[in-house]
Amino acid sequence: MFKIDISSTIFFLKNLKKTLFSNLFNTIITLLIILFISVAISNTFAWLLFKANWKVVISNLPLYAFGSFPPNEQWRPATWMISLLLLSIFTLCGPEWKWLRKNLLIVWVGTIPLGLYLLYGGLGLSPIMSRHWGGLTLTILLTVCSSLLSLPFGIVLALCRQSSLPLIQKLSSIYIDVMRAIPLIAVLFFGQLLIPLFLPVGIEIDRVWRAIFAFTLFVSAYIAEDIRGGLQSIPNTQIEAANSLGLNQYQIIQFILIPQALRIALPALTNQSIGLFQNTSLMAILGLVELLGVGRSILANPEFIGQYIEVYVWLACVYWMVCTIMAVLARHLEQRMTINQANF
Amino acid sequence: MEPIVIAKNLTKSYTKGLRALDNVSLKVNRGKVLVVMGPSGSGKSTLIRTFNGLEAFDNGELNILGIKIDSTHDERKIQKIRRRVGMVFQQFNLFPHLSILENITLAPIHVQKRRQIEAEEYGMYLLSQMGIDSHAKKYPSQLSGGEQQRVAIARALALKPELLLFDEPTSALDPERVNEVLDAMRRLAEQGMTMVVVTHEISFAKDVSDQVLFMDSGKVIETSPPNIFFSNARHERSRKFLNQLDKH
Numbered sequence: 001m002f003k004i005d006i007s008s009t010i011f012f013l014k015n016l017k018k019t020l021f022s023n024l025f026n027t028i029i030t031l032l033i034i035l036f037i038s039v040a041i042s043n044t045f046a047w048l049l050f051k052a053n054w055k056v057v058i059s060n061l062p063l064y065a066f067g068s069f070p071p072n073e074q075w076r077p078a079t080w081m082i083s084l085l086l087l088s089i090f091t092l093c094g095p096e097w098k099w100l101r102k103n104l105l106i107v108w109v110g111t112i113p114l115g116l117y118l119l120y121g122g123l124g125l126s127p128i129m130s131r132h133w134g135g136l137t138l139t140i141l142l143t144v145c146s147s148l149l150s151l152p153f154g155i156v157l158a159l160c161r162q163s164s165l166p167l168i169q170k171l172s173s174i175y176i177d178v179m180r181a182i183p184l185i186a187v188l189f190f191g192q193l194l195i196p197l198f199l200p201v202g203i204e205i206d207r208v209w210r211a212i213f214a215f216t217l218f219v220s221a222y223i224a225e226d227i228r229g230g231l232q233s234i235p236n237t238q239i240e241a242a243n244s245l246g247l248n249q250y251q252i253i254q255f256i257l258i259p260q261a262l263r264i265a266l267p268a269l270t271n272q273s274i275g276l277f278q279n280t281s282l283m284a285i286l287g288l289v290e291l292l293g294v295g296r297s298i299l300a301n302p303e304f305i306g307q308y309i310e311v312y313v314w315l316a317c318v319y320w321m322v323c324t325i326m327a328v329l330a331r332h333l334e335q336r337m338t339i340n341q342a343n344f
Numbered sequence: 345m346e347p348i349v350i351a352k353n354l355t356k357s358y359t360k361g362l363r364a365l366d367n368v369s370l371k372v373n374r375g376k377v378l379v380v381m382g383p384s385g386s387g388k389s390t391l392i393r394t395f396n397g398l399e400a401f402d403n404g405e406l407n408i409l410g411i412k413i414d415s416t417h418d419e420r421k422i423q424k425i426r427r428r429v430g431m432v433f434q435q436f437n438l439f440p441h442l443s444i445l446e447n448i449t450l451a452p453i454h455v456q457k458r459r460q461i462e463a464e465e466y467g468m469y470l471l472s473q474m475g476i477d478s479h480a481k482k483y484p485s486q487l488s489g490g491e492q493q494r495v496a497i498a499r500a501l502a503l504k505p506e507l508l509l510f511d512e513p514t515s516a517l518d519p520e521r522v523n524e525v526l527d528a529m530r531r532l533a534e535q536g537m538t539m540v541v542v543t544h545e546i547s548f549a550k551d552v553s554d555q556v557l558f559m560d561s562g563k564v565i566e567t568s569p570p571n572i573f574f575s576n577a578r579h580e581r582s583r584k585f586l587n588q589l590d591k592h
């Protein structure tokens with residue numbers, strides 16, 4: 001129940017009056033700002049409700065969601081995305097049984113093979129080439145696959161950078177520093193245009209996977225740095241304790257260092273994946289018809305020409321919504337970890 | 345009398361010319377308790393950390409449980425020693441991301457390859473010995489210092505060691521928490537555990553130890569039974585140190 005504390009409200013109003021309307025000049029400024037804000041808000045709403053022509057969004061909803069996926073097979077990506085959404089809701093509000101919580105992680109990882117199966121088809125579903133994938137489905141697929149691939153790669157890079165073997169240490173340092181010095185778009189260009197030239201004739205990796213690899217190469221360098229930060233903040237006494245228990249080097253890495261480094265780096269890692277989600281929109285420039293790409297191709301259609309604002313406002317809302325879901329999930333994860341082990 | 349620790353002329357310097365250990369020789373037999381005392385910086389930690397290979401040394405010879413190591417710091421031999429020697433640290437050094445029981449079962453499961461159920465059963469037994477079995481599911485940060493140190497002792501015991509090393513196990517504890525840890529150590533000594541204990545707890549040294557070793561600037565000044573060391577120490581340096589301890 002909401003209870004409004006009357007005395008503090010009055011105090012707040014009095015305070016407001018004191019700061020905003022203390023003299024003539026402040027009063028004028030305040031009034032001008034109020035006028036400006038109300039005009040801006042009413043214009044925005046007038047445009048959203050009356051002037052904008054939302055047909056460009058409404059009549060193309062399947063296109064935004066699935067790209068050019070064959071219409072009678074669109075239940076497949078739809079199933080995948082709905083199961084992701086349900087899983088998110090379940091993760092946030094579901095019951096707290098321990099065995100369930102433990103298996104939730106496996107279920108989350110399992111959504112990737114499920115998604116790939118539903119998209120590719122085979123085994124009873126009609127096969128569909130990746131060039132037909134698109135829209136939000138493709139955006140989410142790029143994000144999920146690249147995040148999941150770059151995590152182990154980033155961990156390995158971070159460990160190599162801490163290694164005592166000078167050659168491995170140098171190589172991984174160079175890799176990380178170079179990747180962090182190149183803009184993402186250049187790495188993506190490399191993935192789309194140059195990789196096919198380097199591969200022997202006859203071997204072909206499709207565009208979606210080339211994009212996923214390029215994102216993985218890029219993001220894992222950043223993840224490696226986040227994890228290195230985590231590794232460095234683990235006190236040496238932890239390694240001594242593990243050593244004196246007879247654990248060997250690999251066991252120490254596996255059971256002591258990586259779990260602690262991941263927990264410390266968790267906020268940074270979730271930021272990386274949200275950033276990755278937003279950056280998948282760069283692929284629109286490189287010819288993948290993901291969410292932004294769909295928007296661009298719809299705008300190229302003579303029927304909807306010139307309706308940029310509607311399309312981009314709509315796309316911004318979709319990106320915002322997915323990012324919010326990701327951020328809420330991330331915060332939930334962090335909170336659970338701190339509850340589990342008090343102030344570790 | 346079966347010797348568990350034999351050190352011969354151990355010498356070590358961290359920085360050139362400054363000896364953290366200077367020709368240290370000592371012997372501890374099975375079932376005996378050696379207490380190591382000495383002013384800050386005298387090399388006590390360095391000494392007992394050489395016993396399980398956490399610290400290498402420059403010269404001399406060490407024989408732990410019949411395994412001989414020297415300045416070459418042979419990793420395979422050290423690994424063998426670590427499986428049979430437990431260590432308890434001043435700052436507990438529990439693993440913060442693991443529950444109390446997981447802290448204890450980690451090494452038995454992964455070093456000794458015991459079955460999880462078996463390791464957990466024995467872990468619970470050790471925790472009940474230490475009087476903290478009700479905390480098994482908690483995490484280290486949810487326990488008091490004294491409780492954490494008793495967990496650390498249980499963790500060291502989980503590998504069924506033949507020698508236990510303690511480096512100032514009560515120095516980081518509130519005064520009213522010191523006795524719960526010392527009592528646990530007393531019980532271990534009564535059960536015949538061989539222990540090397542760096543501590544400034546005089547009452548513990550008097551009641552429990554068989555020998556007191558006094559160090560200063562990396563050298564062993566004297567090794568005496570506790571009744572002699574505390575009433576009538578042989579060396580001027582030891583008496584001065586004890587006087588200062590009494591003043592605190």
Ligand SMILES: Nc1ncnc2c1ncn2[C@@H]1O[C@H](COP(=O)(O)OP(=O)(O)OP(=O)(O)O)[C@@H](O)[C@H]1O
Pocket residue numbers: 358359363364382383384385386387388389390391
């Ligand atoms: N990692 C190190 N690097 C350099 N010098 C060290 C290192 N560890 C210890 N020393 C030096 O070696 C000497 C002995 O240190 P040690 O920690 O063994 O003393 P201690 O008797 O345990 O002292 P305290 O009672 O303060 O724990 C000291 O002079 C110390 O400065």
Ligand SMILES: [Mg+2]
Pocket residue numbers: 388389390511512
């Ligand atoms: Mg010390």
